[in-house]
Amino acid sequence: MRWDIIILAGDRGADDPVAQAAGAGCKAMASIAGQPLLARILETVNSAPQLAHCHIVGPSADIVAANPTLASLIATSGARWLAPEDSPVASAMTALAGIDADRPVLITTADHALLTHDMITAMCTPRDDVDLAVGLIDRARVSSAYPESRRTAIKLGGRGYCGCNLFAIHKARGRVLVDAWRRVEDERKHPARVVSGMLGWGALARYALRRLSIEQAFSGLSRRFDVRVAPTLLTTPEAAIDVDTVADLRQVEAILSARH
Known part of the structure; x- marks a missing residue:
């Protein structure tokens, strides 16, 4: 069975330090190596053979409405968008409520800019003895x-x-x-x-x-x-590196630049 994936994309909008440093309207649209954070992870997720349906929780409706490029990105991704709750866990539970209980689900965050297919494979390998x-x-x-x-x-x-901001719900x-x-x-x-x-x-x-x-x-x-x-x-060391701070943003940019 192919997995669903939940991407937690709650955002503080233009007040987020990462968004400010990147000159973006919100953190999800902060550009790294020429590509917004959310676009980068969606590209990885949508090309992963283990994953079927994508659920994006956040940013909030007002942030999406104020950022037409973000709205277009979500609309064209084929993902289901949900408004975020007041915490990441509450947001995850809201998304899970709309997914059949018997489906395996991978949970990650929109700022996991270095997520790879190998990481997804490791997390989504079936384990009958693990929930x-x-x-x-x-x-x-x-x-x-x-x-x-x-x-x-x-x-x-x-x-x-x-x-590593990766949680696999097997059962x-x-x-x-x-x-x-x-x-x-x-x-x-x-x-x-x-x-x-x-x-x-x-x-x-x-x-x-x-x-x-x-x-x-x-x-x-x-x-x-x-x-x-x-x-x-x-x-893979990059599995532990997300974009929480401006320093993280610069580090991830450097890592990606070194790959090209």
């Missing part, structure tokens, strides 16, 4: 390739792991954990708070002592929420 897979990468891989890149990492078993039960993430989504830049919020104080104590392994963390999540959740460990 939800979380894309992670060893921070050492990212630091080795891009020592100047500052990425948030969670330390598990003596190693640091960076998130309907995986949606439970997406909804549960609401309790910590505002703390995603603070790994210890995420651990305590999702796994409890006992796990936080082990985390503080560097005794919480990646296997223990995911088995703990599975037990606590009655969901089979596991990591998908990616190997």
Whole structure:
């Protein structure tokens, strides 16, 4: 079965620092190597053989109305557009509500400018023993390739792991954990708070002592929420690099320029 994909594209409009630096009306239309962020990810998604239907959540209706090029991009992409909610998780849940529960779904963000088919393949490889897979990468891989890149990492078993803004819902039960993430989504830049919020104080104590392994963390999540959740460990350093800041924008531009 081919996958649906949800692209979270909530946007602060022209006030976003990335939009301001790029001279764009909103972050989704910030140009990188001659192509808007949203156009870049749509090009990758629409040419990925694993993916069938695309759902774009955001930007808001007023931002889309004020940016005719953005409106045209969404309209011609063949994607279903939805207005964003007040948080990424709420937006994801709204999109999921319109997708049949038995369909596998990949979730990512519009600022994942370096998303590739290989990353999509890794995330969408069928796993019968998993309801939800979380894309992670060893921070050492990212630091080795891009020592100047500052990425948030969670330390598990003596190693640091960076998130990749990629979540694969293999089975309907995986949606439970997406909804549960609401309790910590505002703390995603603070790994210890995420651990305590999702796994409890006992796990936080082990985390503080560097005794919480990646296997223990995911088995703990599975037990606590009655969901089979596991990591998908990616190997491409660019998987961890999104465009949160102006520094990220410049870094991604440099990476793309070096490829040509």
